[in-house]
Each structure stands twice: as C-alpha cells, then as structure tokens.
Amino acid sequence: MKTYWLTPVSATEPLTLASPRIALSPEEGDALRRLSAEAHPRLLPSFKLALLLGEDGEACGTGADVAELRLDEGGAVVLTGPLAASSCAVAFAERLLAPDEALRLAEKLAPHAPHADALRAWWSSGLRAMLIKEE
Numbered sequence: 166m167k168t169y170w171l172t173p174v175s176a177t178e179p180l181t182l183a184s185p186r187i188a189l190s191p192e193e194g195d196a197l198r199r200l201s202a203e204a205h206p207r208l209l210p211s212f213k214l215a216l217l218l219g220e221d222g223e224a225c226g227t228g229a230d231v232a233e234l235r236l237d238e239g240g241a242v243v244l245t246g247p248l249a250a251s252s253c254a255v256a257f258a259e260r261l262l263a264p265d266e267a268l269r270l271a272e273k274l275a276p277h278a279p280h281a282d283a284l285r286a287w288w289s290s291g292l293r294a295m296l297i298k299e300e
Contacts, residue, residue, distance in 0.1 A: 168299045169194025169211070170236050171280055173292040177258045180250035182242040183292055187280060194296060197279050204273040209284070211296035212257050218244070219251025236297065261293040 168188055175183040189197065194211075201209035216225040218234065234248055244250035250258075262270070268288040274281055287294050 170297040200278040214299040225253035
C-alpha cells in the first residue's frame with residue numbers, strides 16, 4: 166500500500182529528515198500534492214523512498230534496504246553510514262525551496278490543504294519540506 170510521509174528536512178549534508186514526520190494516506194498525499202502544485206509546482210515536491218538510499222557512485226536506490234529506514238519512529242533520521250542517502254536524494258534535497266521562499270509561496274496554498282499549518286510552522290522555523298512516497 167502506498168503511503169506518503171510529509172517530512173521536514175533540517176540538513177542536506179548529511180541528509181537529515183527532521184521530526185515529526187507525518188504519515189498520510191494515499192488520498193491525503195495525493196490531495197496535498199495537487200493543492201501544493203496549484204500554489205506553485207515546486208512548493209512540495211515528492212521523492213520515492215526506494216530511491217532515497219545509496220552508496221557513493223551508485224545509481225539511486227541501489228544502496229541499503231529501505232526496510233531498515235524507520236520513518237514512523239520519532240526523532241531525526243540522519244542518513245549516514247549503512248543508511249547513507251543516495252547522491253540523487255541529496256541533490257533533490259539541495260533543490261528544495263528555501264524556507265522563506267516556500268513560506269511566501271504558501272500564501273497561495275488553499276486554506277483547507279491538509280497539514281498546511283504544519284508546513285507553515287516548519288518553513289517559519291527554517292526547515293525545508295518534502296513528501297516521501299513509499300510504495
């Protein structure tokens with residue numbers, strides 16, 4: 166079953182997924198993706214969980230088993246060592262909108278968008294945000 170994880174990102178080197186990460190149903194995730202794209206195409210991009218881990222020089226998604234990655238647990242997830250972020254995941258995170266720009270663009274986000282308050286709070290505190298799609 167597909168799950169989306171609404172995820173704050175606190176650092177790119179090493180890639181750090183802050184908490185809390187919010188699990189979304191497929192319907193919630195699809196609705197949030199659609200509403201955020203209406204506000205701005207780059208406001209809340211998504212990345213496949215299967216491509217998140219990898220070793221240097223490897224194609225995305227060929228590294229460690231993503232089953233070892235526990236997004237449902239509290240605390241930050243720092244992607245280093247055996248659970249190192251793939252080079253494409255780091256590049257993706259580096260291209261996330263800066264928090265101040267995302268916050269400005271979020272003014273166009275529909276007020277009824279799911280978890281809009283959490284996103285605004287993260288961006289206000291200097292975090293970036295993304296959706297991680299687990300299939």
